Structures are given as structure tokens and as C-alpha cells.
Amino acid sequence: MRILQLHCDYIEFTPIKKEIKSAEDIELKTEHLDEVVVAFVAVEDGDNADVAKKAMGEISESMKKVGCKKLLLYPYAHLSSKLASPSAALSVLKEMESKADGLDVRKAPFGWTKSYKLQVKGHPLAESSKTISAGEEKEPTSEALKAESKIQSFWHIMTPDGKMHDIDKFNFAKHANLEVLAKYEAAKKRSVDEPPPHVKLMKKLAIADYEPASDAGNMRFFPNGRLIKSLIERYVTDKVVEYGGFEVETPIMYDSHHPSMESYFNRFPARQYNVNSEGKQLFLRFAACFGQFLMAKDFQMSYKNLPLRLYELTRYSFRREQSGELVGLRRLRAFTMPDCHAMCKDMEQAKEEFRKRFDLSRQVIKGLGLEESDFEMAIRFTEEFYNENKPLIEELVSKIGKPVLVEMWKERFFYFVLKWEFNYVDNLGKASALSTDQIDVENGKRYNIEFIDETNKPQNPIILHNSPSGAVERVIYALLEKAAKDQREGRKPGLPLWLAPTQVRIIPVKPEFFDYCEKLAEEISQKEIRVDLDDRNESVGKSIRDAETDWIRYIIVIGEKEVNATKISIRDRKTGSVKELSVDELVREIKEETKDKPFLKMNMNRHVSKRPQIMV
RNA sequence: GCCUCGAUAGCUCAGCCUGGUAGAGCGAACGCCUCGUAAGCGUUAGGCCGCGGGAUCGAAUCCCGCUCGAGGCUCCA
Numbered sequence: 001m002r003i004l005q006l007h008c009d010y011i012e013f014t015p016i017k018k019e020i021k022s023a024e025d026i027e028l029k030t031e032h033l034d035e036v037v038v039a040f041v042a043v044e045d046g047d048n049a050d051v052a053k054k055a056m057g058e059i060s061e062s063m064k065k066v067g068c069k070k071l072l073l074y075p076y077a078h079l080s081s082k083l084a085s086p087s088a089a090l091s092v093l094k095e096m097e098s099k100a101d102g103l104d105v106r107k108a109p110f111g112w113t114k115s116y117k118l119q120v121k122g123h124p125l126a127e128s129s130k131t132i133s134a135g136e137e138k139e140p141t142s143e144a145l146k147a148e149s150k151i152q153s154f155w156h157i158m159t160p161d162g163k164m165h166d167i168d169k170f171n172f173a174k175h176a177n178l179e180v181l182a183k184y185e186a187a188k189k190r191s192v193d194e195p196p197p198h199v200k201l202m203k204k205l206a207i208a209d210y211e212p213a214s215d216a217g218n219m220r221f222f223p224n225g226r227l228i229k230s231l232i233e234r235y236v237t238d239k240v241v242e243y244g245g246f247e248v249e250t251p252i253m254y255d256s257h258h259p260s261m262e263s264y265f266n267r268f269p270a271r272q273y274n275v276n277s278e279g280k281q282l283f284l285r286f287a288a289c290f291g292q293f294l295m296a297k298d299f300q301m302s303y304k305n306l307p308l309r310l311y312e313l314t315r316y317s318f319r320r321e322q323s324g325e326l327v328g329l330r331r332l333r334a335f336t337m338p339d340c341h342a343m344c345k346d347m348e349q350a351k352e353e354f355r356k357r358f359d360l361s362r363q364v365i366k367g368l369g370l371e372e373s374d375f376e377m378a379i380r381f382t383e384e385f386y387n388e389n390k391p392l393i394e395e396l397v398s399k400i401g402k403p404v405l406v407e408m409w410k411e412r413f414f415y416f417v418l419k420w421e422f423n424y425v426d427n428l429g430k431a432s433a434l435s436t437d438q439i440d441v442e443n444g445k446r447y448n449i450e451f452i453d454e455t456n457k458p459q460n461p462i463i464l465h466n467s468p469s470g471a472v473e474r475v476i477y478a479l480l481e482k483a484a485k486d487q488r489e490g491r492k493p494g495l496p497l498w499l500a501p502t503q504v505r506i507i508p509v510k511p512e513f514f515d516y517c518e519k520l521a522e523e524i525s526q527k528e529i530r531v532d533l534d535d536r537n538e539s540v541g542k543s544i545r546d547a548e549t550d551w552i553r554y555i556i557v558i559g560e561k562e563v564n565a566t567k568i569s570i571r572d573r574k575t576g577s578v579k580e581l582s583v584d585e586l587v588r589e590i591k592e593e594t595k596d597k598p599f600l601k602m603n604m605n606r607h608v609s610k611r612p613q614i615m616v
Numbered sequence: 617g618c619c620u621c622g623a624u625a626g627c628u629c630a631g632c633c634u635g636g637u638a639g640a641g642c643g644a645a646c647g648c649c650u651c652g653u654a655a656g657c658g659u660u661a662g663g664c665c666g667c668g669g670g671a672u673c674g675a676a677u678c679c680c681g682c683u684c685g686a687g688g689c690u691c692c693a
Binding site for chain 2: 212507509510511512537538539540541542543544545546547548549555557559560561569571578613615616
């Protein structure tokens with residue numbers, strides 16, 4: 001459908017003669033309308049009642065802006081070259097007439113040659129044209145997203161002693177990052193104006209890169225990146241299982257019109273990817289919540305089974321963030337999210353569980369190589385929850401041992417009453433959430449998850465939503481930003497040893513030592529250490545330089561001396577010096593530093609000469 | 617949609633203002649060197665200078681249009 005819309009001082013039109021047989025029967029008289037919006041409408045092939053409704057929606061919206069309530073629908077074939085049949089066009093026009101809620105609407109006769117004159121107003125909104133077609137509906141935007149900007153929040157700082165401070169009066173002198181977080185959050189400023197340093201590093205280290213053939217925010221991971229991701233995924237999963245989580249797997253797409261989905265959708269501020277298939281409108285999951293809730297609904301549960309912890313590592317969750325927000329690995333449209341829910345029988349149990357998960361998250365973040373000085377905590381709650389549960393909140397803040405950003409809501413808007421998260425503050429002063437946990441008092445009921453309590457009555461559980469690490473990609477982002485900061489401040493940048501794609505590199509002085517090196521590499525590799533061999537015909541200096549720029553922690557140079565002795569020369573990147581150790585001593589040192597961490601085999605050819613260069 | 621910036625070798629970029637045979641470094645192939653803790657040496661290959669048009673004897677370079685990318689703004693004629 002094509003519409004030319006004019007805001008007029010007046011219009012006057014007179015039917016002259018029938019243009020087509022099916023023209024409407026009308027009285028032949030001149031009509032005059034003042035202060036009117038005239039919509040010249042061409043109904044096109046394929047237009048239907050939906051299009052009519054959408055068109056009226058847009059017309060009435062723009063009429064509101066110009067403050068006019070009188071509308072004339074004027075059939076006007078000349079706007080299009082693919083017109084609908086006259087009968088179809090007439091019914092669509094009548095449909096439009098009937099959908100004009102709150103407007104004084106008229107329709108000029110259909111199928112007649114008419115003479116007309118009109119006078120168009122001279123303001124900027126007086127003229128506009130619209131093209132409306134079936135199928136391309138306005139994107140569904142969740143109610144939560146629309147309302148998020150309207151929520152009234154009260155911001156404070158809570159110190160470890162449990163005292164609340166006014167954010168304007170708090171002395172941030174010793175808490176620069178917290179200040180950044182506080183300003184960042186309270187101002188809701190999230191645009192990025194220069195690429196953050198980790199973008200260069202993720203390319204240089206052949207971890208990840210943009211994939212132009214995909215959608216923005218969907219990255220590709222090279223062998224190094226895939227290895228690092230796998231290790232982090234393994235580590236977080238092991239920790240959650242240790243804590244008592246059961247790993248499950250759920251679908252990545254869901255029916256938008258499933259009743260539980262529709263209402264949850266409106267409680268979560270996110271934009272979706274939509275997929276149409278055989279008439280179903282599906283969306284790609286933005287979290288693992290629904291999958292686990294729908295699963296738990298089908299469990300028969302007693303209070304004795306609670307807390308029940310379900311865990312999934314979603315590869316991927318999808319959020320269609322605004323394109324301007326996407327940068328490197330910080331904010332993506334497709335990301336890997338460890339997501340653990342605990343169903344609890346009552347608030348007492350929920351609080352107890354919440355404490356456990358707080359400790360779990362702190363342990364996981366530390367294990368991943370981030371110190372408590374690397375992140376700032378924010379805690380958010382409703383006023384009511386705070387008044388009833390001060391000791392819990394104060395306990396969490398005191399465990400962190402430094403001031404924490406507080407957001408308090410007068411009333412509950414989201415599905416949770418309490419939420420905390422650890423935020424990494426990067427080199428450009430941008431804050432991003434890593435670990436988080438929430439107490440959800442709404443979705444047990446929404447998803448009809450039930451357990452039978454001590455008195456044999458069905459109840460809905462309270463649900464905790466925890467990601468002990470945050471998105472895996474974001475963990476890599478934080479590690480790289482931390483490394484960039486080290487570099488900027490004159491320290492050697494590096495990754496934790498257990499995440500290094502190569503942990504040990506062997507460099508022969510001359511090709512005649514290749515055999516010895518091969519044996520040595522095999523021996524070290526047998527001990528579950530990622531070792532490779534620079535068998536290129538390059539100078540020793542060049543090989544060492546390359547190993548250094550690849551952030552390889554241990555470099556072994558093999559020459560005459562080593563072949564004939566038990567100790568080998570090992571360059572430790574951390575200290576920059578060379579030391580003499582036996583192979584066993586080296587192995588022990590590496591094992592000590594990587595203990596309690598998962599191991600995966602090298603994800604590249606052991607021989608450096610056999611590897612492709614990843615030039616990005 | 618609008619604004620700004622960009623697009624030249626696998627990568628990073630120079631050349632463009634002031635038109636005249638396409639440049640460097642890194643990387644790659646080949647060869648020499650056989651090397652002791654951050655870049656050894658040489659040779660060679662590799663380009664529709666994003667796409668289309670215009671003015672010019674002649675365009676990577678000037679003009680117009682388009683496409684794609686990054687960032688910003690915006691729902692506006």
C-alpha cells in the first residue's frame with residue numbers, strides 16, 4: 001500500500017463519472033472539508049486487513065503529532081503500478097475506515113473520476129508518504145525494554161561495614177574504578193568511541209576476529225581462541241558440578257507465542273533475533289532460563305529435592321544489541337553463557353543458596369585469573385527486600401571488603417528482588433558485568449514449576465539465576481584488557497599459564513638437534529603440557545622474539561650443551577631470565593602453577609613450520 | 617535515513633593536495649648462512665589501486681554516482 005498524506009487547510013472534491021463498473025453508488029455532490037488530513041491511498045496487490053490496520057496505525061500516529069482529528073481517505077490509483085483488484089481495494093479501504101479509532105474519518109468515493117482542489121499547509125509535517133506492506137511488522141520490543149528507561153532508581157555506595165553513603169558525597173579517592181562504574185551506570189552512558197585494546201590483542205594472538213559474512217557481534221574463533229574457550233568452559237562447568245549443579249541441554253530457539261514465553265519476554269530487557277519457520281515465529285534464546293524452567297516444570301518435585309540446581313553452558317545465547325554497542329569481545333550478539341538456576345523451597349533456603357553461589361562465583365573469577373582488584377561489585381534490590389534482609393546484603397558486601405555500588409528500586413519492576421554482579425572496568429572506562437546472581441520470585445509461578453511442601457501442598461519455588469563467570473567471551477575480553485593494562489603500565493602482558501595455547505616452546509640452535517628436540521617435546525607432552533617445536537630455519541634470536549611476541553611463557557633452547565647434559569636452559573618470560581632446570585623440575589613447576597585447572601591438548605600442529613599464518 | 621572517516625599486495629600502511637610505467641615493511645616461496653636467548657643475508661612471486669561513469673592526450677590521484685566497513689547522530693523530508 002502506498003499513501004501520500006497531506007495536512008490541508010481544506011479540500012473540495014466532486015465526483016464526475018464512474019471510472020469502473022464496480023464503482024460505488026453515491027450521491028453526486030461536491031464535498032468540502034476544512035482542517036483535514038487527506039490520505040491518498042493506492043491499495044496494492046497482496047494488501048489485506050493487517051496492512052489496513054497497520055496503515056491506520058501509522059496515519060493516526062502522525063495525525064496526533066500535527067494535532068488533527070479529521071481524516072479523508074482518498075482512493076488514488078496513480079501511486080502504484082501493481083494495484084490490487086478493485087474489489088479487493090474497496091474492501092481494504094473500508095477496513096481502514098472501520099479501524100480509525102478516535103478519528104473523524106471520511107472516504108472519497110471509490111471508482112469515480114473526481115475533480116478536486118485542496119490547499120496544503122506550510123509546516124514541515126504537512127506532507128509525508130508511506131509504503132506499507134504485509135509481513136514486515138514493527139519489531140516486537142519487550143515491555144521490559146521500553147519500561148527500563150522509566151524505572152526510578154536510587155543510587156548509593158555501601159561500605160564493608162554495611163553503611164550506606166550518598167553517591168555525591170562519597171570519597172572515591174581510593175576507588176577510581178568504582179567511581180567509573182557508578183558514573184557509568186547511573187548515567188546509562190554506554191556508547192564507545194574508540195576500539196578498546198583487546199581488539200588488537202584478540203587478532204594478534206589469533207584468538208578471534210570479526211566475521212564480515214555473519215551479522216555484527218558474531219565472532220569467529222581460531223584454534224587458539226577455541227582452545228581458550230574450551231578450557232574456560234571446562235573449568236566453569238567443573239566448578240558448577242562440584243557445587244552441585246546438574247548439566248542439561250535445551251533448545252536454542254523458542255516459539256514467541258508460547259504463553260510462558262510471551263510474558264517472560266516482557267519481563268526481560270533484551271532484543272531478539274527472530275526466525276520464521278512454517279508459520280511459527282521463533283526467537284533465538286537470550287539466556288538459558290526458559291529451557292531450564294520448561295524442563296523443571298516437567299519434574300515431579302518434593303521439598304526434599306530442593307534446592308535443585310540445573311546448569312547449562314549455552315553456546316550460544318543471542319541478544320540483538322544495538323550495532324553501536326558492539327565492540328570486540330566485550331558485547332556480542334552471540335555469546336557463550338554458563339547459566340545455573342537453583343529452585344529453592346522458600347526464601348530462607350534461597351538466601352542460604354545465594355550465599356553459596358556468591359562464594360562459588362568469587363572462586364571461579366579468581367580461578368580464571370581475575371583478582372578482586374580487577375572488578376567492582378554492584379548490588380541491586382527493592383527497598384522492601386532491603387528492609388527485610390539487611391544482614392544478607394551486608395554480609396555479601398563485607399565479604400568483598402571494599403565499597404560497592406548500590407541501586408535501590410522503590411518497587412519491584414523486574415522478576416527479581418535482589419541481584420548482584422561483578423563488573424570489569426576496562427582501559428576505556430567501560431564497565432561490563434561478569435558474574436551475577438539474582439533472586440527471582442516470579443518465574444516459578446509463571447512457568448508453573450511446582451513442588452510439594454511439608455504439608456502436602458503444591459508450591460512454586462523461588463529461583464536463583466547465577467552465572468558464576470559471566471559470558472566466556474567476556475572473560476577473555478577481561479583477561480586481554482588486563483594484559484593490555486599490564487603492557488601499558490610497563491609489565492609484561494600474558495595469559496594465565498593454564499590458558500596459554502602454547503605453554504612451552506622448544507627452539508633448536510641447529511637442525512642437527514631436531515631429533516633430540518622431538519624426543520624432548522614428546523616427553524613433556526606426555527606430562528599433559530602444551531609444548532611445541534620451532535623447526536623453522538630461522539636464527540635463534542628470531543625464534544625467541546617470535547615466542548616472546550606470542551606470549552609463550554617457557555622457552556627452551558637446545559644446543560650442544562643441553563644435548564650433553566641433564567639440565568636444560570629455560571627462559572621464563574615472567575622473569576625474563578634464563579634458568580637451568582631438569583625436565584622434571586620444569587614439569588613440576590608448570591604442574592604446580594596449573595593445578596586444579598583443566599588441561600586440553602595443543603590445538604595446532606606441534607611443528608611451527610607446519611602452521612598457517614593467521615593474518616588478521 | 618543523515619553526518620564523519622575509510623577501502624591500494626596475504627597483513628600494516630605510503631603515494632592522492634600538485635595527473636605521467638604501482639611503493640615500503642612484515643609475511644610467503646626459493647637459495648645462502650648453521651646461528652646460544654627479542655628481528656642474519658639475498659632472490660622471486662604477489663595489485664582490475666572497492667565498483668560504475670565523467671572531464672582529460674593520459675587517472676590510484678580530479679569530478680559525479682554507487683557498494684561495503686568503522687564511528688557518530690536521527691525517526692527527521
